Amino acid sequence: MSEFDYDLFVIGAGSGGVRASRIAASHGARVAVAEEYRVGGTCVIRGCVPKKLLVYGAHFAEDIHDARKFGWDVPECRFDWNVLRDNVLAEVDRLEGLYGQTLDNHKVTVFRTRATIVGPQKVRLADGTELTAGRILIATGGWPHVPDFPGSEHAITSNEVFHLETLPKRIMIAGGGYIANEFAGIFNEFGSQVTIVNRGDTILRGYDEQIRDRLLQISMTKGIHFKFNVPFRSIEKNDDGTLTVHLENCDPFIVDAVLMATGRVPNTKGIGLEEVGVELDEQGAIKVDETNQSSVPSIYAVGDVTNRIQLTPVAIREGQAFADSVFGGKPTVVDYQNVPSAVFSHPPIGAVGMTEAEARNKLGSVRIYTSDFRAMKNVLAGRNERALYKMVVNAATDQVVGLHMIGPDAPEILQAAAIAVKAGLTKADFDATVALHPSMAEELVLLK
Incomplete structure (x- = not known):
């Protein structure tokens, strides 16, 4: 019998953590995973899956209009945010159940609670229970970054946007990356007045210049407003629930919601990494080698928490490579060259x-x-x-x-x-x- 409670303990049941857990278990390892929120992680619960469903919903705005040119007698239509929101959340619930079922089918023990590292081969659950494992895998993903300024607590992030009680008539979106541009397109098609505010001077940094310029041109034609080189000063909540936003060198804006889409940071705070000697970079990402091993030999990390490429399929590949290498006797290294990406803008x-x-x-x-x-x-x-x-x-x-x-x-x-x-x-x-x-x-x- 092993001297440890488990061969592998995974912290975080997102795409990378779930893949690593089930593959390691299929190789015969005794595996446990701890998830403090919901099984499925960012992509399934509050990221690419519900976002893409909103994108599909938004496309109907133009499709219904265009259908008339193709001979369809389409009456005037009304969009109901609550119907789409509730249907999307129901689909998220269904997918979460499937992810949990997958872990159960592979006999992975799931602790639906927070876990922290208290030793190179020891974790502590929120109730104080301590468990040992031959190896620990960190797959806690990323977390939305919210700039620190007066009133920033009144803004929402991509975590909360899927739960809005009502569709905002006026929404301000901070940021110029893919999340900002995707939600700008979504809310614009739903009929909201959208303003993107970016403290820099470009959108979609890292994408080809001609392509991002074309998106900017089309977005402006569709009625999305852009403010460049404009930092936030403050947000005030008004008695009627609206928000007054103060920007540098601009008149105040009154909006119904402010969405912070200013990037994502590795979710490494407060889980005991530095206390046991795991090295982090200046952004808080776990430093790992090509085998996903950290500076502590028994601790590994995959996915957004390493800040290599923040894409779900990459996290899945890393989780698979880790499990195959460590528990399957099949050394595997992920190739990061020519990884395709998409922006589900309009x-x-x-x-x-x-x-x-x-x-x-x-x-x-x-x-x-x-x-x-x-x-x-x-x-x-x-x-x-x-x-x-x-x-x-x-x-x-x-x-x-x-x-x-x-x-x-x-x-x-x-x-x-x-x-x-x-x-x-x-x-x-x-x-x-x-x-x-x-x-x-x-x-x-x-x-x-």
């Missing part, structure tokens, strides 16, 4: 590989191919909104090193195209592929 963005600027800095000589077009559906619907596809090619080798797209269904198209970039295919390989007509995706093999 319209959405898909991207993989190097941006044009990154390629020029790294490779020197590059070739750029673009297609700037109106989707067939938009033409008949009378929409001037244009899609933009961009291919970045290494001029020396003809290898496609980046694909960047904005337009209807861009993420769905990009997923398959990302395989080609990952495989190192060339522009000639794209050119040799017969177009699938009529489709938007065919533009990828017709770029000149």
